[in-house]
Amino acid sequence: MTVVRGLTSIVGLFGKVLRRGKPTVEKTIEDLGAAFDCEVERIWRHLEAHTERQQEFEERMQSQEAQTAMLSALFHAHRTADPDKHLRLARLTVNCIFNGEMGVESLDGAMQAMVQLTGADIALLGHICQFERGILERKNRNSSYMYDEFQSDWGNLVRAGVLNDTQQLAYRSSLTRLQSLGFVQQISASQFGIGHEPYMLLEEGLRFYDRVQGSAIK
Numbered sequence: 001m002t003v004v005r006g007l008t009s010i011v012g013l014f015g016k017v018l019r020r021g022k023p024t025v026e027k028t029i030e031d032l033g034a035a036f037d038c039e040v041e042r043i044w045r046h047l048e049a050h051t052e053r054q055q056e057f058e059e060r061m062q063s064q065e066a067q068t069a070m071l072s073a074l075f076h077a078h079r080t081a082d083p084d085k086h087l088r089l090a091r092l093t094v095n096c097i098f099n100g101e102m103g104v105e106s107l108d109g110a111m112q113a114m115v116q117l118t119g120a121d122i123a124l125l126g127h128i129c130q131f132e133r134g135i136l137e138r139k140n141r142n143s144s145y146m147y148d149e150f151q152s153d154w155g156n157l158v159r160a161g162v163l164n165d166t167q168q169l170a171y172r173s174s175l176t177r178l179q180s181l182g183f184v185q186q187i188s189a190s191q192f193g194i195g196h197e198p199y200m201l202l203e204e205g206l207r208f209y210d211r212v213q214g215s216a217i218k
Contacts, residue, residue: 025078029074032077040061043057070093072108088122096110110208113181118174122209125184125209127162128205129210132150132157135149147187150187151189163196178199181204181205185199185200186200187200
């Protein structure tokens with residue numbers, strides 16, 4: 001199933017290598033296109049027993065909204081030469097299309113975040129999701145106890161050794177970036193020492209991580 005039609009047609013808009021030391025437009029399109037196809041094929045195989053869902057997915061991928069989303073992903077891809085970010089950008093885009101999450105502003109914001117965040121930032125977000133997603137996924141949430149639950153789960157994260165004190169500057173920088181994007185929020189808790197201040201996972205952060213990881217299929 002080929003879904004990256006139209007991406008190569010915009011090569012003529014650029015035609016030259018970006019600044020010295022950066023990849024060419026053609027190379028970026030090739031890498032991103034391959035990543036798009038890989039993620040589409042992964043989802044397609046997962047839906048093999050669900051013909052109707054395959055058809056719905058194909059229709060979404062061929063829609064004007066999806067083409068616009070992929071074009072936007074290409075523009076964001078030119079902001080980085082990191083192939084890992086190109087791969088994650090493709091996963092994010094395809095999984096958002098799969099879920100029908102193609103609002104221009106929200107998707108563009110997620111793409112900007114994808115380029116801005118480092119691999120270490122996303123890895124830390126993944127750990128936070130691992131320990132705290134259960135709170136957000138619970139159907140009957142009691143807001144009166146959520147802060148206590150977040151603090152408890154954060155304590156489990158700290159005890160699991162996720163926060164390496166020898167790399168405190170690095171992980172605190174990651175938390176600052178994640179909070180600036182609205183993915184996590186620091187909460188007050190006197191029982192945690194300096195450098196271990198708790199953060200609660202926000203729904204946007206969980207959604208972003210799952211899309212980047214290719215976890216859209218349910």
